[in-house]
Amino acid sequence: MKLYIKYMVSLRCKMLVKEELKKLGLDCISVELGMAEMQEDITDELREAFRINLEKAGLELLDSKKDILVEKIKNVIIEMVHHAEDIPDVNDSDYISEKLGYDYTYLSNTFSEVKGMTIQKFIILHKIEKAKEMLLYDEDNLTEIAFKLNYSSVAHLSNQFKKVTGFTPSFFKEMKFKREKNLENL
Incomplete structure (x- = not known):
């Protein structure tokens, strides 16, 4: 499963995304260019928790395909x-x-x-x-x-x-x- 995240391409942002995923007990394969690729599908509850944590850090989880x-x-x-x-x-x-x-x-x-x-x-x-x-x-x-x-x-x-x-x-x-x-x- 892939999650798309709006953030500037920087090492700090990549590390922040990885930390937030880890806090929620989620394993990611990679975090590159605004995308985190997960090993498994995540529940709607975990996705929402991740979205809230990202927003607190000034980042945004994208939902719209456009x-x-x-x-x-x-x-x-x-x-x-x-x-x-x-x-x-x-x-x-x-x-x-x-x-x-x-x-x-x-x-x-x-x-x-x-x-x-x-x-x-x-x-x-x-x-x-x-x-x-x-x-x-x-x-x-x-x-x-x-x-x-x-x-x-x-x-x-x-x-x-x-x-x-x-x-x-x-x-x-x-x-x-x-x-x-x-x-x-x-």
Whole structure:
């Protein structure tokens, strides 16, 4: 039996889910990307107790098939943008469709219906977050960042960056240096 849980992909959350299952005397095979796979079926009472314990910890047990699918889509995108060594050099829609085994149109329509935004918008928001992180903490220049995030050009990345943040990438990076300089002068 599989239980679907809404949580950020982090070691802390995975450990929390495992602990809550253990408290209830449930053995899990694995806890990965928002899903806990159980060895056996669980009763409705245990499922409800698990749901309540998760909510106390700020997590959510998902019941709706559409919500579960949207969480899977989000997790694939987050893993693709933030946790993969390199963003796959294939069309985003093909990658997501292949990973989840569904037609992209179905995935896209379900995502838009539940989240109120397109999958592409969600990907752009996460790519810009990754770009901001890389600008602040990496040694990469904008050309390298655009390449690593599979943008067709630096101009394309810059335009999306400005649209999402209101700043150009160079201004954003310059703000970091000004903050660091101000901290040094304190």
